[in-house]
Amino acid sequence: MSKATEIELSSELSEEMLKKYYHLNIQKKELEKEINQIKKQIHHYLDVTFGNEQKGEVQRGKYKAQRIIRSSVNYDPEKTVEKLEELHLADFILQVKQPDIEKLEAAMKIDIVNEDEFNSCKTNKLSQAITVKETNI
Numbered sequence: 001m002s003k004a005t006e007i008e009l010s011s012e013l014s015e016e017m018l019k020k021y022y023h024l025n026i027q028k029k030e031l032e033k034e035i036n037q038i039k040k041q042i043h044h045y046l047d048v049t050f051g052n053e054q055k056g057e058v059q060r061g062k063y064k065a066q067r068i069i070r071s072s073v074n075y076d077p078e079k080t081v082e083k084l085e086e087l088h089l090a091d092f093i094l095q096v097k098q099p100d101i102e103k104l105e106a107a108m109k110i111d112i113v114n115e116d117e118f119n120s121c122k123t124n125k126l127s128q129a130i131t132v133k134e135t136n137i
Contacts, residue, residue, distance in 0.1 A: 022132045043067070 046067050050056035057066045107113040
C-alpha cells in the first residue's frame with residue numbers, strides 16, 4: 001500500500017501529518033519558483049533565437065523545449081456596441097436580461113419582496129481551503 005493510500009484511508013490527523021503537509025507545501029512553493037525562473041530562461045532563449053512571440057523548438061540531448069503561440073481575440077463590449085449602433089447594426093447586439101441582485105436583496109430587507117419566493121432561485125457556492133502553519137510551541 002502506498003503512502004498516499006495509507007493517508008487517504010486514515011481518519012486520524014496527527015501532528016506528523018500536519019508537519020509533512022506544511023513542509024511539502026513549502027517545497028512545492030520553492031519548486032514553483034524555480035520552475036518559473038527556468039521557464040523565463042527558456043522563453044528568453046526562444047525569443048533571442050526565433051523572435052518574440054514566435055513558435056520555436058530546441059532540443060538538448062533527449063529533452064526538447066517547444067513553444068507554441070496561442071492567439072485569442074476579444075472585443076471591448078462597450079466600444080463594440082457603440083460602433084454597431086453607429087453603423088445601424090442592431091441585429092448584432094444581444095439584449096441580455098439579468099436580475100439586479102443588489103436591488104432585489106434591498107427590497108427583501110425592507111419587506112417589499114418576499115424572500116421565500118426566491119428560495120428556489122438561489123444557489124450557494126462553497127469552497128474549502130486548508131492552511132497549515134508552524135507554531136512556536
